Amino acid sequence: MNTFKGHILLQRIFDIGAEIDLAKAASLLSANGLAEQFKLRRSSRNIIIDEAPLSISLGDWEHEHLGKVLSIQTLGKLWVFGAFSLTFKISIDEETPIDQIKALANYLENEDEISIIAVEKAQQVIADMSAAIKQPGIWNQFEDYIIYMRDPKGAQTPQELLESDHFFQLLLTETEVQLSNQMKDAIRANFFQYSKDDYVVIDWNAAYICATAADAQDMADVAEFALCQVLEMRYYDEMLDKKLGNLYKSIQGSKPSIFSNSYSHHAHDAALIYIEISEVIEKIENTLKVIGDFYYAKIFRAASERFRVKDWQASVDQKLKNLADVSSLFQAETNEKRNQLMEAIIIILIAIEVVPLLWDKFSPYFLK
Numbered sequence: 001m002n003t004f005k006g007h008i009l010l011q012r013i014f015d016i017g018a019e020i021d022l023a024k025a026a027s028l029l030s031a032n033g034l035a036e037q038f039k040l041r042r043s044s045r046n047i048i049i050d051e052a053p054l055s056i057s058l059g060d061w062e063h064e065h066l067g068k069v070l071s072i073q074t075l076g077k078l079w080v081f082g083a084f085s086l087t088f089k090i091s092i093d094e095e096t097p098i099d100q101i102k103a104l105a106n107y108l109e110n111e112d113e114i115s116i117i118a119v120e121k122a123q124q125v126i127a128d129m130s131a132a133i134k135q136p137g138i139w140n141q142f143e144d145y146i147i148y149m150r151d152p153k154g155a156q157t158p159q160e161l162l163e164s165d166h167f168f169q170l171l172l173t174e175t176e177v178q179l180s181n182q183m184k185d186a187i188r189a190n191f192f193q194y195s196k197d198d199y200v201v202i203d204w205n206a207a208y209i210c211a212t213a214a215d216a217q218d219m220a221d222v223a224e225f226a227l228c229q230v231l232e233m234r235y236y237d238e239m240l241d242k243k244l245g246n247l248y249k250s251i252q253g254s255k256p257s258i259f260s261n262s263y264s265h266h267a268h269d270a271a272l273i274y275i276e277i278s279e280v281i282e283k284i285e286n287t288l289k290v291i292g293d294f295y296y297a298k299i300f301r302a303a304s305e306r307f308r309v310k311d312w313q314a315s316v317d318q319k320l321k322n323l324a325d326v327s328s329l330f331q332a333e334t335n336e337k338r339n340q341l342m343e344a345i346i347i348i349l350i351a352i353e354v355v356p357l358l359w360d361k362f363s364p365y366f367l368k
Contacts, residue, residue: 001156001164003095009147009220010108012118013231016126017082017133019280022054024132025078029056050286053077053085058121065107066100076125081283082133083228084125086118095154098166102175105146105206109173118142135305143231146173146206147223147241149216158199162188163209171206190302194295201269222296223286226303232284233312236277240319243273247326274323279318 004211058074073089090108092101108114119138126136148170161167168179168187193199198211200219247277248269286358288300308339 001098001166003096004148004150005092005095005154006036006091006148007218008092008101008105008108009149010090010114011145011147011224011227012086012088012115012122013143013145013224013227014084014086014119014122015082015139015231015235016084016122016136017270018135019082020078020080020129020134021132022051022078022080025054025129027124028129028132029054036239042189049288051080051283053079056125058125059161060084065104071133074121076121076273078125078129079221079226079228079287081280081287083232084122085224085228086121088114088118090266098170099115099175101148102166102170102173105170105173106175109144109146117227139235141234142345143227143233143234145223145227147220148208149213149220150208150210152197152210152212155210158191158193161201161210162191163357167208171201171203171208173205190306192295192298192302192314200299202299202306204306204308208301218296219299222288222300223303224306226300226309229284229287229304230307230309231314233309233316236281237312240277241317242271244319244322244326247273247323270323270326277316277323278320281320285313 054077056076056078058076060071060073063070063072071091073091075087075089077085079085088108095257126133126138130136156164165178169175169177169186171187172179173185187201190202191199192202198215199209200211201208207220209219211219234336250269
């Protein structure tokens, strides 16, 4: 691998709110015609997109790096569950030495200026779309990813690519480090090929796609789905940590008794949190469904595995289970306290009825 020609997609995924009303967002953007409903270019019954994101164009700009002016197209997607995915699409129109591409990749990943621009774009979207965003605001974490879309003309064969040290360095944004066979084998395990003229490699830090422009963009979009999912899982994992922590503190600070309803409040709070977050998690999980063993489905599964979506999902599910357990526990305690209170009331009522009768019957003996 000596040169590269095509496009570099630099992606930043943000959480900008609890939920986005896509219909309202589309209405807000309809005046300038910059928004459209997203869809894959190659229609397939094997991939089901529920509440497809809204694609928006955020303009073109130029950026100078090492004496070269980069032409950058800025694209975004708004997702119903509150995510905003931002893509800087950089055109590499001529065959460029791979050392220059590696240096550019390292710059794009580590340069603060790029991150600042990305945050500014996200903030601008929030300002423009605030009426369509529930609880607008940028989470302080984000996901970043690089996708190399290679023009198939003059591209290396898969065999040549997978034997090139430059290729593995490019995916891991390394410029000088000689990577071990163990690291290379992990990347090779996620190589997929549909025809002899196209292929894709998915890794945790970057992906490399060699295909026609339309097919390459579809593959990039499928990987982007998985990236949005992992960001949202991370977001709700942190949210659950905070909510569970606050709930445990409030439990420790309370002094329940049969005359206190603090247990009932804790059970109610836990149930509300559980319902609220479970609903959002279900939306995230159902945004993209893959059926069968279709090529894009393979890419999606590989991306999900490399991004550790299932690990984050398992963590969120466990914390949701903890919430459900807390709610059930305190509901049981609440019922027990109510039973104790009812028993006390019954005893008092019986005493009110019985004591006068006993007094009438036995008082003559005491008054003698």
